[in-house]
Structure formats: structure tokens, C-alpha cells
Amino acid sequence: MANLKEIKRKIGSVKNTQKTTNAMKLVSSAKLKRTEELAKKSRVYAEKLTELLNEIAQKMQNANADGIDNVYFKDAENPKKVDIVFITADKGLCGGFNSQTIKRVNALLAEYQAKDVKVRLRAVGRKGIDFFKFNNVELSDEIVGLSAAPDFKSAAEFISGVAESYVNGDTDKIILVHNGYVNMITQELREDQVLPVDSSRLELNAVSTSELEVEPDDDDTLLDALVKRYIEYTMYYSLIDSLAAEHSARMQAMDAATKNAKEMVKELNVKYNKARQEAITTELIEIISGMESMK
Amino acid sequence: MELMKLEIVTPNGVIFDGEVKQVTLPGAEGEFGVLANHATLVSLLDTGVIVIDKADGSEVAVAVNSGYVKVEEEKTTCIVDGAVALSGEDSDLARALDAAKELLKSAESSNTAIASAVAKVEQIGKSF
Numbered sequence: 001m002a003n004l005k006e007i008k009r010k011i012g013s014v015k016n017t018q019k020t021t022n023a024m025k026l027v028s029s030a031k032l033k034r035t036e037e038l039a040k041k042s043r044v045y046a047e048k049l050t051e052l053l054n055e056i057a058q059k060m061q062n063a064n065a066d067g068i069d070n071v072y073f074k075d076a077e078n079p080k081k082v083d084i085v086f087i088t089a090d091k092g093l094c095g096g097f098n099s100q101t102i103k104r105v106n107a108l109l110a111e112y113q114a115k116d117v118k119v120r121l122r123a124v125g126r127k128g129i130d131f132f133k134f135n136n137v138e139l140s141d142e143i144v145g146l147s148a149a150p151d152f153k154s155a156a157e158f159i160s161g162v163a164e165s166y167v168n169g170d171t172d173k174i175i176l177v178h179n180g181y182v183n184m185i186t187q188e189l190r191e192d193q194v195l196p197v198d199s200s201r202l203e204l205n206a207v208s209t210s211e212l213e214v215e216p217d218d219d220d221t222l223l224d225a226l227v228k229r230y231i232e233y234t235m236y237y238s239l240i241d242s243l244a245a246e247h248s249a250r251m252q253a254m255d256a257a258t259k260n261a262k263e264m265v266k267e268l269n270v271k272y273n274k275a276r277q278e279a280i281t282t283e284l285i286e287i288i289s290g291m292e293s294m295k
Numbered sequence: 296m297e298l299m300k301l302e303i304v305t306p307n308g309v310i311f312d313g314e315v316k317q318v319t320l321p322g323a324e325g326e327f328g329v330l331a332n333h334a335t336l337v338s339l340l341d342t343g344v345i346v347i348d349k350a351d352g353s354e355v356a357v358a359v360n361s362g363y364v365k366v367e368e369e370k371t372t373c374i375v376d377g378a379v380a381l382s383g384e385d386s387d388l389a390r391a392l393d394a395a396k397e398l399l400k401s402a403e404s405s406n407t408a409i410a411s412a413v414a415k416v417e418q419i420g421k422s423f
Contacts, residue, residue, distance in 0.1 A: 041308035048304055048374050052337065052365055152306045152376070213336045225339060226363065229376075236306060 004279060007272040011265055018261035024093065025254035032184075032247035039181075039240045042233075049233055053226050056214075057197075060223065070220060071167060072227040074196045079172035081118045083140075083162060084108055085194070085235075087178035087242040088128035090148045094250035097187065098127040101179050104189055108175065109137075120171065122162060124239070147246075150239035156232035159194070163231055166195045176234065181244035185252060188245075192238070194231050298350050299331035300370040303357060303378060310357060310378045317348040318371060320364055321412070329366050336366040340375065342402040343412045344419070356381040356419050358395035358412065360402035377402075381419055392416060 060070070086105045088098045105121065105128070112119045122141035123129045129142045141162075146154055165171050174194040182188045214222055296316050303311040319328045321343025345357040362375030379395040381388065399412045 038307075042306045044309055045304045045306050045374065048302075048365075048372055052363060052374065055365075056337065213334060214338070222337065222339060229363075229374075233306065 004272065004275050007268055007275060011268045011272065014261050014264050014268065018258055018265070021254045021257040021261060025251055025258060028247045028250040028254065032244060032251060035240060035244040035247060036181075039237070039244060042237060042240065046233060046237060049226075049230060053197075053230055056223055056226060059214075070223055070227075072195060072197050072224070074172075079117060081120070081171045081173075082112055083120045083122060083165070083171045083174045085122045085124065085141075085159075085162060085174065085176045086128055087147050087176075087238060088123070088125035088131075089242075089246045090126040090144060092127060093253060094246055095253035095256075097179055097246055097249035098125075098131075100187075100189055101177060102128060102131050104177055104191065108177070108191075124158070147239060147242060150236060150243060152232070152236050155236040155239055159232055159235035160228065163195060163228065176238055178238045178242040179245045179249075180238075180241040181248055184248055187249055190238070190241070192234065194234055197227055197230070297331040299329075299333075299368075301347060301373075302370070303345065303359075303373040303375065305375055305378050310380055311347065311355070314350045315347050316350060319346040320373070321345065321359070321408075322364070329371055332368050333366050333371075335368070336364075338364050338366075340364055340373065342399055342408045344415045345373065345378075356416070358399055358416055360398055381416065392419075 057073075084105060086101055088101050092098065109119055109121070120140040121132060121137065122143075123132065123139050124143045125147040126144050129139060129144065132139055141158075143158060146158065162171075162174055166174055173196070176190075176192045176194050178190055179187050180190040298314040298316060301311060301313060301315045301318055302309065317328055317330050319326060320338070321341050323339035323341050326343070327338075340359060340362045342360050343358075345359055347355045347357065349355060357378050357380045359373070359375040359378045362373060365372045365374070377398050379391055379398050381391050381395055395416050396413055399409055399416065402409060
């Protein structure tokens, strides 16, 4: 009899879990929609900014045959010191979202350390910080709260600090790792080289832009400011992208959890009915055998 | 009068997109006006106020903290960090003015640029 009660209690608890996971799924889908909107809005800015950067870089390349002579466009074939910035979520319950990023960071870490390159890790998001702290890996930067609510100003502040150490020569290369949003059901791990600016990624075409007048009349000043803005924006966009991916991952995870809970309730119901039948049969036998003995 | 296209984009979206007669921009080397068929130009923008003369003759002001402008013959594109448009109904305008002042004060540029921009915003607030 105790078994019956036990199963009933279990069914109740699983049903409650199901309610929670379902609610989380709904919340995530609403948040995903909002984040998607945000990404769409800021994409226009990205397009224009990249366009402008392309043009200025093109102009400078035209003026100087040996490529672009700027601190942000240095060659990074054999870096000695590398900074890895990675974005994880502040919260869990989103499937493999965080662990994928952490895995990639670990792989990069091993790869560079094998080449005797000094690596510094800069973590955004609590989950990543917790993981590396638990494993006693030193982090040179820890930021919590930014990945859950990205805003341009804080993102810019953070990445400018990183960029400064690049300009000072404390690091030769900055890599940004995050899990990006592809669509509702897919996330993709993205690894971007933030600095030096990868000139192969800029669409430098031979169209003459020599007529382009520049003010202030110093290409370097303009390019410096432009590159700064470009990386600030890259950081901001990665945060939004990561947030969208986080929500879609959580949606999936919670959907799966809700389904599993449903399945479990079904199984438990069968079990409960069987136990109930068993109990009734036992009772009947008891009654019948009691009556028999009375005869 | 000939018209040109003007677009003002920020990381949070497009603030302005439309046909204009003229636009006055706070360039890093001084304020300058742009009409249609202006020579191609790229300039840094300082903290200040963009004044737009719209096709229908009305005037719109947009406070910006910093950014770039790319002028082409047919089209002018402003890429700015933060912008607040000063237009609309009275109640909205009061809020917009406060938001604009806050934006300008938080900008990282010289005090004179900020002060002159704030003064300009206040003047616009009175003229409405």
C-alpha cells in the first residue's frame, strides 16, 4: 500500500517539474524573440561600419604598396602572447551551450600552450568563470552580468581594456570565442580574431576610392578610431549573438525536459495502475480465503 | 531644391532614414553643412547636434555623442554610438531633451564640445 502512495507522490513531483520546464521554455522563447530583434536592429550598424572600414583600409592600401601600416593591422602569424576572450551564459539549464564553448577554449589553450605561447583567459559569464576556477586555471578577467544583459557601453569598456593591452604590446593576438545563434534549433561555435584586424576578411576591392576625402586629414587617426569602434561593436554583437544562442539552446533543452517528464508521468501512471490492481487482487484473495475458512 | 538621402544608424537601430534638403553635422574639425551632390567625404563626428532640414521644410535635431559620417553625392550616412532625436509632441520632447542632455554629458570628449552641444539642445528646447 505504501508503494501506491509513493508512486502517486512521484507523479505529482514530476508533473511539477514539467510545469517548471515548460514555463522556462516559454520564457526563453519570448526572450529569444526580443534578442533577435535587437540583433536585427544592430546589424544595420555593423554593415555600415564594415563598409566604411573597408573603404578606409582600401584607401590606405592604395597609398602604401606594402600593405597597411597601422598597429591594428600587424601580422599575427607567430604570436607570442595570446588573449582569449570567451562568452558563456550566467545561468545553466541550457544543454551543451556552455560546455561547448568551454571545450573549445580548452582546446585552444592546449594548442597554444603546446606551441609555447603565453595565453591569458578573459571570461564573460558566470558558467565559464566557475568552470575554470574549479579547475584552478587563472583568469585575467572575470565579468558577470554582461552576457545576460548586453549593453554597448559596458561591452565597449571591457573590450577597450583588452585592446589597450594589445596596443601596449602585452598581447599579440586577441581571439573571441562564443556560441552563436544560427536558428531556433542550431547554435554554432564561433571563433573570431578580434585583433589584429584580419585584412583577409575585409573585402578589399580594387575600386578606386582615391577621391575620398578624409577629415581629420590624417588617415591613421580615423582608422584608429574606426578600428576601435569596430572591435567594440564586434564584442557587443557577439554578446547579443551569444544571448540569442543561449535562449535557443535553453528552449531546446527545456522542450526536451518537458517531453521527458511527460513520458515519465505516463510510465509512472502505468506503474501506479498495476500496483493498484495488484493491491485489489490481494485484497480479494484475502476476502475470499477468509470466507472459505468461515465455511 | 534637390534632395538627398540621409541615414543615421546607432547600435540600437536606425534613428533617421529619409529624404532631406540639408544636414548640418558636428565634424571633428568643425561644424559643416552638407547639401545634395557634395563631394565624397569621410569625417569623424564630435559630440554635438545634427540638424536636419527635411524635405517638407521642417527641422529635426538629433543629439549624438560620437561617430562617423560618410558623405556621398546622393546619400549621407551617419554612424554614431548614441543618438537622441529631438522632435515630436511636447511631452515626448521634454523627455527627449533630458535624454539628449544626459547622452551628451556622458560623452567622452572635451568639455567645450559638450557644453556647446548642451547649450544648443537647450536652445532647441525653447524654440519649440
